[in-house]
Amino acid sequence: TVIKGNPAAIISSKNIAVTQAPPLFLSDDQVLGLLDWETLVPAIESVIAGVDRGQVIQPARLVMRIPDKDAVVLSMPGYVKGTNTSQDGSPDDSLAVKIVTSFTRNKDIGLPSILATVLLYNPDNGKLKVVMEGTEITKWRTAAASVVATKHIFPRSKESGLIVAIMGSGAQASIHAKAFDANFNVKQINIWNHRYPGAQDLVNKLSSEGLKSVKAFEHGQDAVKEADIIVTATYSSVPVVKYEWIVKRDVILMLLEQE
Numbered sequence: 001t002v003i004k005g006n007p008a009a010i011i012s013s014k015n016i017a018v019t020q021a022p023p024l025f026l027s028d029d030q031v032l033g034l035l036d037w038e039t040l041v042p043a044i045e046s047v048i049a050g051v052d053r054g055q056v057i058q059p060a061r062l063v064m065r066i067p068d069k070d071a072v073v074l075s076m077p078g079y080v081k082g083t084n085t086s087q088d089g090s091p092d093d094s095l096a097v098k099i100v101t102s103f104t105r106n107k108d109i110g111l112p113s114i115l116a117t118v119l120l121y122n123p124d125n126g127k128l129k130v131v132m133e134g135t136e137i138t139k140w141r142t143a144a145a146s147v148v149a150t151k152h153i154f155p156r157s158k159e160s161g162l163i164v165a166i167m168g169s170g171a172q173a174s175i176h177a178k179a180f181d182a183n184f185n186v187k188q189i190n191i192w193n194h195r196y197p198g199a200q201d202l203v204n205k206l207s208s209e210g211l212k213s214v215k216a217f218e219h220g221q222d223a224v225k226e227a228d229i230i231v232t233a234t235y236s237s238v239p240v241v242k243y244e245w246i247v248k249r250d251v252i253l254m255l256l257e258q259e
């Protein structure tokens with residue numbers, strides 16, 4: 001069966017499952033083509049509110065470690081009870097499982113450390129609808145959650161001129177810089193990495209993509225000194241920010257880490 005049409009419409013339609021169609025496969029590039037902050041941030045905001053309202057089933061994720069490969073596999077099922085109706089008139093509930101692999105040595109072979117797959121099911125009968133590469137959506141949704149948190153708990157985010165410090169220069173550092181730039185009025189983004197050239201490379205990349213006022217820092221303390229928001233996005237097993245470095249009283253600290 002050839003499935004034609006807009007992947008977004010296909011994902012939201014339950015009919016493909018009923019008609020015995022095989023699951024749709026979406027590559028990361030196709031998923032990326034469907035992602036924008038204007039849609040994603042309110043969606044994440046609504047799901048977080050749904051947790052509070054009891055509309056979300058989200059058990060603790062299963063964590064499997066593979067110590068000799070410095071790797072972790074995370075399995076994350078989730079169900080969201082819809083609040084609207086789909087095109088076919090049924091509730092727009094969602095049922096999915098995300099599987100994330102975290103191989104910290106992947107950098108050496110040019111692969112992202114975090115790779116993900118999302119399996120999307122018909123929420124009424126459990127039939128598999130879509131298999132999608134989930135690496136991009138995982139990156140974006142993590143940063144979107146930081147945007148939502150900032151919006152709700154940091155009063156100065158509504159004013160002009162946020163200073164954001166990002167510790168790390170990998171995938172999460174990059175997407176957080178873009179997310180804050182796109183969603184807030186940002187005065188400066190400070191990037192620190194344990195290897196300074198990594199911070200310089202990320203600054204060059206972000207600047208070439210149009211981000212203004214992005215600066216690399218050699219010392220973490222200098223990067224966080226003036227910051228309103230501090231995002232730690234590293235694989236460090238020791239703290240990369242010291243308490244005494246934080247001089248402002250209402251700084252928000254986002255910690256991204258695996259289990």
Ligand SMILES: NC(=O)C1=CN([C@@H]2O[C@H](COP(=O)(O)OP(=O)(O)OC[C@H]3O[C@@H](n4cnc5c(N)ncnc54)[C@H](OP(=O)(O)O)[C@@H]3O)[C@@H](O)[C@H]2O)C=CC1
Pocket residue numbers: 102107112113114135138139140142167168169170171172173193194195198233234235236237240256257258
């Ligand atoms: N990617 C994702 O979607 C998500 C990631 N996370 C978490 O965010 C964190 C960063 O992930 P991600 O950006 O994808 O990973 P990357 O591999 O892309 O980046 C890792 C960053 O950590 C730095 N780093 C590695 N080892 C150390 C160390 N020993 N001390 C200090 N810094 C170190 C790396 O620097 P260098 O390369 O110079 O060594 C790099 O800047 C991880 O804890 C991950 O589990 C959380 C949610 C989602």
Ligand SMILES: O=C(O)C1=NCCCC1
Pocket residue numbers: 100102114138257258259
């Ligand atoms: O998707 C998530 O949630 C992840 N959490 C920590 C490790 C990377 C992915």
